[in-house]
Amino acid sequence: MHDFYYKNGTLHCEEVAVEDLVAQAGTPLYIYSQKTIVENIRRLEIALAPLDPLICYAIKANSSLGILHLAAKMGTGFDVVSLGELLKVRQAGGDTHKCVFAGVAKTIHEITESLKLGIYAFNIESIPELERINEIAGNLKLKAPIAIRVNPNVDAGTHSKITTGTYKNKFGIAFEEISDLYSRIASEFQNIYIRGIQMHIGSQITQPTPFVQSIQKMVPLVEKLRDLYNIEFFSIGGGIGIAYQDALQSGSHEWWQGKGADFMSPEKFAQAIIPLLQPLGLKILLEPGRFIVGNAGILVTEVQYVKQTPQKNFVVVDAGMNDLIRPALYDSYHEIIPVEEDLLQETFKADVVGPICESADTFCQDREIAKVEQGDYLVLMSAGAYGMTMACNYNGRPIPAEVIVNHDKADYLRLRESIQTTWRYEGIPEWLLFEDEKKQSQTGQPLPVTEPLPESPQE
Ligand SMILES: Cc1ncc(COP(=O)(O)O)c(C=O)c1O
Structure with a gap:
């Protein structure tokens, strides 16, 4: 689902012209459609309703x-991977008791902090982690709710850097060890409350088959754990893929179609897993x-130069891999289109590259794109x-x-960082200063090297 389309020859997010947003907020600029996020959550909830998900x-x-606030208002829980993320959920009005x-x-x-706040469950990734949680919960006189993250050893067939469910990956505990481990937890870990079981096989999975295969593998185990330990939930993780190609050509707002006609929709996903x-x-x-935010966001960038060489055309833009690292990190494809539709009339083959001093700072290579010039705006789609x-x-x-659009309204989610704030936590040790600078020392006294470093400043 997405809500970016050309109207009157210029790209819109819902009812707002992207060029108007850029005129006010500058580039590089992330723009999100609220409607898309809401509909993605709703559509998944409706498709999976028989499972009371x-x-x-x-x-x-x-x-x-x-x-996060929008998701919280819609009643979702949250999957977090750090205390920072958990506190951010709370700051946004989310319920930590619905957090894994x-x-x-x-x-x-x-x-310690998560136990004090109260969360739904820790997804346990190793036995030493379980031992640590058991000990901390005991000290706090609490029972820690947990689910073991099972590594089902199913290859989801995605890019190697986003595959997580095989024994070559660092995640989870091997499928074969799970039964014995639950029995050990029940008998030895006094401060652990077995609440569920979890798996996550990877990201950007575009067909139901890897989910079906891993769920089929898990079901007998989950039934056994349910009967023996009365577990309350089974988490099948994330990983539902989105279409990154043919964003606008589909002619409708149905991006599920992607390039192949049988790209997985939420309904198709639900149909495959509900019976299991x-x-x-x-x-x-x-x-x-x-799935929730991918196609709800774009990154708008301004063309700085068009550099033509005998070998290639380079379109040099003001967004870089520091703003959107996916192409550099995972060779990801993002569709690249102009804000002004008539620029599509003429195309040329080019690399779209950013300002960063790394060759990996390349958004596409030898791709047929709109023949843009200095000052035109390009959009990296599916950047949410x-x-x-x-x-x-x-x-x-x-x-x-970052800006969010809601029908015909738009507002900042985040202001552009100023250059000065990029070094706000840095200081210069006193002994490095020139004599006349010493009175302005930013770090104060030198630290005795035998002492632990102070905690980093908190916002
Ligand atoms: C444990 C876990 N759950 C959920 C997700 C979300 O995956 P996705 O964005 O592909 O849905 C990830 C992604 O890395 C993950 O590791």
Whole structure:
């Protein structure tokens, strides 16, 4: 589902012209459609209604406070992977009791604070983690709710950097060890409350088959755990893929079609998994991230130069891999279109590249795109997930602004960072200063090297 389309020759997000937003907020600029996010959540909820699901939005995909607030208002739970994410959910008005806490490296501090706040479950990734949680819960005189993250050893057939459910990956505990582990937890871990079981096989899965295969593998185990330990939920993780290609050509708002006509829709996904899951009689959790926000966001960038060489045309834009790292990290495809529709009349083959001093700072290579010139605006489509959350200050570049559109209204979700704030937590040790600068020392006294470093400043 998406709500970006050409109207009167210019790209719109819902009822607002992208060029108007850019005129006010500048570039690079993330723009999100509220309607798309709402409809994605609704459509998934409706398709899966027979399972009485709890949708735990995986906030690593996009953790903008405003988007979290929107999801919270719609009643979703959340999948978090750090205390930072958990506190952000709370800040946004989300219910921590509807949060699952995943991640392979939960620290003592993170576990302690999460237990004090109260969460739905820790998704356990290793036995040492379980032992640590058991001990901390005991000290706090609490019982920690947990689900073991099962590694089902099913290859979801996605890019190697987003596959998580095989024994080559660092995630979860091997399928074969799960039965014995639950029995050990029940007898030895006094401060653990077995609440459920969880799996997550990977991301950007575009067909039901890997879900079906892994659920089929899990069902006998889940039935056994339900009967022995009265578990309350089975989380099938996230990973529902989205179409990244043919965004506008489909002629409708149905991006599910993608390039292949049988691209997985929420209904098709639901149809495949409901018959396997419904008989379990358990609460079914899902942890979708990309599906909720991926096609709800775009990144708008301004062409700085068109550099023509005998070998190639380079369209140099003002967005870089520090703003959207997916193409550099995973070779991801983002459709690239102009804000002004008539620029599509003439095309040329070009690499679209950013300003960063890395060859990986390339959004596409030798792609037929609109024949743009300096000052034109280009749009990287489907940039709502794993875009802004991975943005960084590399090459001294401020984090971009984010805007959300609701029908004919638009507002900032995040202001553009100023250049000065990119070094706000940095200081210069006194001994490095020139004599006349010493009175302005930013860090104060030198630290005795035997002392632990102070905690990093909190916002
Ligand atoms: C445990 C877990 N759940 C959910 C997700 C969200 O995945 P997606 O955005 O593909 O739905 C991830 C992604 O890495 C994950 O690791």
